[in-house]
Amino acid sequence: MSWPWRERGYELVVGLEVHAELRTRTKLFCGCANAFGAAPNTNVCPVCLGLPGSLPVLNARAVEIAIDVGAALGARVQSSQFHRKNYFYPDVPKNYQISQYDVPICAGGAVVLESGRTIRIERAHLEEDTGKLVHVGGGGRIDSAASTFIDYNRAGVPLLEIVSAPDLRDPDEVRAYVSELRAVLVAVGATDGRMEEGSLRVDANVSVRPYGSSELRTRVELKNLNSLRSLHRAIVAEAMRHVALYEAGEAPVQQTRHWDEERGSTAALRDKEEAEDYRYFPEPDLAPLAIDPAALEAARARVQPLLPSTRRARLGDAAVSTDVRDTAISDVLWPYTRAALDAGLPPTLIARRVANEVAQLVGTVGSCEPERVVAVLRLEAEGALVPQQVRELLREVWLRPAPVESLIAAVGGDRSAAQETAAAIAERLVEEYPTEWQRFVDGDTKVAGFLVGQLVRRAAGSVPGQLARATLDALRASELSSREDGPPRGGDG
Amino acid sequence: MTPEALLELGVREVAEGVRSRTLRAREVLEAYVAQLEIEEPDVHSFLALDVDGARARADELDRRVSRGEDPGPLCGVPVAVKDNIVTRGFATTAGSRILEGWRPPYDATVVERLLGAGAVLVGKTNLDEFAMGSSTEHSAFGPTRNPHDLDRVPGGSSGGSAAAVAARFVAAALGSDTGGSIRQPAALCGVVGVKPTYGSVSRYGLIAFASSLDQIGPLAATVEDAAVLLEVVSGHDPRDATSATRPALAVCATLDDGVRGLRVGVVRDLVAMATPEVASAVDEAARELERRGAHVREVAVPEVRAALAAYYVIAPAEASSNLARFDGVRYGLRVGAPTTEALMVATRSQGFGEEVKRRIMLGTYALSAGYRSALYVQAQRVRTWLGRGFARAWAEADVLLAPTSPSSAFRLGERSHDPVAMYRSDVCTVPSNLVGEPAVSVPWGFDRERLPIGVQVLAPAWQEARMLAVAAALEQGAPR
Structure with missing residues (x-):
């Protein structure tokens, strides 16, 4: 891919600060609910409002999650210290934020992209979120709004800030990094990762440098990147602003800049x-x-099997697209994929069925025991069902609590019925195509396909190919044995 | 029993009397209220009084006792709480305009424990604004005067609590001690004041001045009264992460254990900082302990000479951050202005007094980029070094003896325009805060002007029982 700065001799250098809201029951330093969407200022108490006299008490679950993330990123998880970050802003109830500074809970680590590139993590630290300002009237900023309301429900929600090294080199790689990091965080249960609800927020540190150079030039921190699309567009715009400045003999100033989605x-x-x-x-x-x-x-042992890279590896050499693979290993679908893999079914079949049929069912109608899905996929793998029957049976086992075996008939997948149909058709084929049949009996494999095709077509979808072939084989075997039982043809006497 | 006789009763005697129905809580309260109504206008030890509420509470306790209930070890004991300790629905100002009118929606843990033990809360006592001061002259609502001499300060910052106990407005009170704010006013008012081990009493609900130094403790007429309160308010609190996971202190049972065989070290480096009268009081106290069987010797802790300087970096640094939340946005005073920043500046400029602003500036400076390592970090090193000095002293002595205040009560206005002279009032008390160890001030007679003198007993962390047994011995031997 060619980027506009590249054509002008520059290379992009990006590092990201990802803030993940941790999925704890309560806030980082008090017992208030950590919940999105409640009426303003209802999930608050003296502690998260920073009332005089109140004191923070650390949420042990948030620490466990930070340890899990550290284990998942291969970070050094270390004894750490909380610091106060002092600054005045009305969404910060105490006018300081409790964060971590020179000794974060996680140091180092890396995210390996599917491209094989390794993006180093510098640190991940725990901190409390701020409240939310809602500006009404005026310019939509704090000093131009007619009035500003403050909702402290979010104040004190646990955040893990994950800071990458400036290792990202193009906007697609930035997107791949965020997706992969998000997948890791979601997989270990750290966050729900919803960018649109702000539970995953990304700030980007952007700079450019002459291509081939290894210097780090003045960086600008970009904020208000509310989607992967904004992130991508903002980086492109900011990089070109830097290039234009350098080309004009100027230089960017180290500062924080706000992305304006409308103006681009x-x-x-x-x-x-x-x-x-x-x-x-x-x-x-x-x-x-x-x-x-x-x-x-314990955390290392626990998170390893949950990681996207581990799951991808378990799917092995399944012949499916990246999208299908990533869907099949996603959190909601992984229980189905894993159960089918544990049952020893073929990875390609599992990935396809889970990413398509099961994904659709999960999205619309609740859940189903993974074992029931595995039972259906096993029937398909054994060749007992045609694809249309598999799709229908998956829907049946999803919607009806009855045992899988009792539902097979409903999709016309009853094995004995199908066998009868197949046997009947096979008899007719022997009569209608005596020449072809004789060649098949004599061991001409090329004609087998023709006969199987005829049988499947005449059965109108009620007989899977494998059953058709098995029926024909059985018929051939009985014909051969009846020949042997007949008068000897000589030659071996 | 006459009102005068009721005021002479100890905390335990009051509680036992009310619990056994030989006394009524209401009758005890009225004796104190009568005293309060006569002298409080001159002393001004309270910022808020709730006599009607206290009467209702006393009546309720009497009813509970008559129903056969036992409200607890402080049943019917009239108490006061320093006004930097929050009380639900009861105005709490920390002595500052910036909190005027604020009614906390919750009780401090110590308040819950006092009330849970049957105490009757009479009111909230005066203090230097946000506990920053040694005379109670820095209260935004006017100074408290020393009951022993109304021209003199009661000390500070818990001057209201000390004066209220000394004048018998209440049986006992709670204060807070960041650099001596319980012990120094106790000394100047002739009462007992205990600064317990850091982490022994919950700070939840104490409006923070310097979080790593602040500790709540009792002020009372006698060592035993202080001990009873300490047992009630101490013990682990899950709402304070710096509260030790230990049970309540057990100090009452051993008060009469005496000092025989104890090794008592006199801290020469602190005695040297006191006036001759205070210094000789410490020497007399040491001789009294010797007479009672203790082994007394001088102990050198030269590190204490650096304590005051370290304290006046660390305490303002933490205060500059702790006081940031008072900005006019959420509660208390708000001075309107066109922008949010201007609102914060105007509110803080008008809401804080001079001493508070001085300390916020000192502390902000001490934490600023470029100065942090020379000031804040260096002060923390001194703190560690001081801890080693005390550890060495504890190898030689079981308790240490020192002055509480370098002088007896000074006159109102005498030091209020010389901040450094005021800061020096804390020179003998700040070391214990910096190392987190307990200390008690116990009255030891009077100077030539009939002003009380206090001597200080210091002990290793969690040795309050030993410390208070020594204080009780001194109390028995003290000149009247």
Whole structure:
């Protein structure tokens, strides 16, 4: 792929800060519900409102999740410390955010893209989310709005901020990285990963440099990237802004810029650039956080089978597209895929059926025991059902609680009925095509296809190909044995 | 029993009397209220009083007792709480304009525990704004005066609590101690004040000044009264992550154990900082312990000389962050302005007093890029070094003896325009906060002007029982 900066001799350098809202029952430092969509300021208490006298108490589940993510990313999970990040803003109830600074819970690690490229992770740290400002009237910004409402429901929701190294080199790679990281986070149960609800938020640090150079030039942090599409567009726009500046003999300023989706461009957040001094210091209300080595080992063992890379590997050399494969290993479908793999069924068949039929059923009508799906797929693998019957039977086992065997008849997949039909048709074929039949009996395999095709077509979908072939083979075997039982043809006496 | 006799009763005697129905909670309360109504206008120890609420509460306790219930070890004991400790639905200001009118929606853990033990809350006591000061003159609502001499300060920042106990407005009170704010006013008002081990009493509901130093503790007329309160309010609280996972302190049973065989170290480096009268009081107290069988010797802890400087970096640094939330956006004072930033600036400019602003600026500076390592980080190193100094002292001594305040009560206005002179009032008390260890101030007679003097007993972490047994011995031997 050729990118416009590349044509002008530049290379793109991107690092991402991904904020994942952790899927805990309660907030990071209090017992309020961690839930999206409640009426404003209903999931609040003295602690998450930062009322005078209140104190934070760390949510143990959030720590477990951070450890799981660290294990999944191959990070060094270490004893860490919370710090206060001091800055005044009305969505920050205490006017400081409890975050982690020089000793994050996870250091290092990597995400390996399907392309094989390794994107290094610098760190992942726990912090509390801020409240949400809703600007009404005026310019939609805090100092131009007619009024601003503050909803503190989100204040104190646990976030894991995952910071990548500046290893990403083009916008497609950025997208691949976010998708893969998201898949990892969802797979280990860390987050629901919904960008549109803000449970996964991405800030991008963007710079460009002369192609072939290894320097890191002034970077700009892009915010308000609410979808993968915004992320992609914003990076392209910002990269070209840098190229234009360098070509004009100027240079970008290190700053934070806001992506404007409608105008398709970025704008500086403040007119005047001030260097923020967050005056970090260790949070005296929380003890340093120790990591139990045994818990870390357990986490490693627990997350390994959940990882997208592990699941992909289990599908082995299934002959399906990347899309089909990724669908089949997605969280909701993985139980079906895994059960079928455990049953030893062929990966290609599993991936296709799960990514198509099962995916459709999961999306519309609840769930079904994976064992029932496996039973259907086994029938298909054994050749007992034609594809149309498989599709119908999957729907039947999904909608009706009856045992799978009792549902087979409903799709015309009753094995004895099909066998009878096949046998009857085979008898007729022997009469109608005596020459072809004789050649088949004499071992001419080329004619077998013709006879199987005739049988399947005449059965109008009620006899699968494998059964047709089996029926013809059986008939041939009985004819051969009856010949042997007859008068000797001499030659061996 | 006469009102005068009721005011002489200890906390345990009041509670036992009410629980056994030989006393009524209401009658005890009225004795204190009578005293309060006469002298409080001069002393001004309270920022908010709820005498009607206290009467209703006392009546309810009497009814519960008559129904056969046992409200607990503080049954019917009139108490006051420093106004930086939140009380549900009861105005809490921390002595600041910026919180005027705020009614907390919750009770501090210590308040829950006091009420759960049957105490009668009479009111909220005055303090230096956000507990920053050593005279209670920095209260936004006017100073408290020392009951022993109304021209003198009661000390601070828990000056309201100390004065209220000294004047017998209440039987006992809670204060908070960040650098001496319980012990120094206790010394200046002639009462007992305990700063317990960091983590022994929950800070949940204490409006934070310096979180790593703040600790709530009792002020009371006697060591035993203080001990009873300490047992009630201490013990693990899951809402405070710095609260130790230990049961409540057990200190009452061993108060009479005496000091025989104990090794008592006199901290010469702190005695040297006191006036001659205070220094000789410490020496007399040491001789009294020796007379009672303790082994007294001098102990060198030269590190304490750096404690005040470290304290005045660390405490303002934490305060600058803790006080950031007072911005006019959510509660308390709001001074309107065209932009959010201007609103915050105007609210904070008008809402905070001079001393609070001074400390916010000191602390902001100490944490700023470029100064952080020379100031904040260096002060933390001093803190660690001080801890090693005390560890060395504990190898030689079971308790340490020192002055509480370098001088007796000073006059109102005497130090209020010299911040550094005011900060020096804390020189003998800040070391215990920096190392998180307990200390108690116990009255030891009076100076020539009949002003109380306090001596301080320091102990290793979690040795409150030993510390208070020594304090009880001093109390028995103290000159009257």
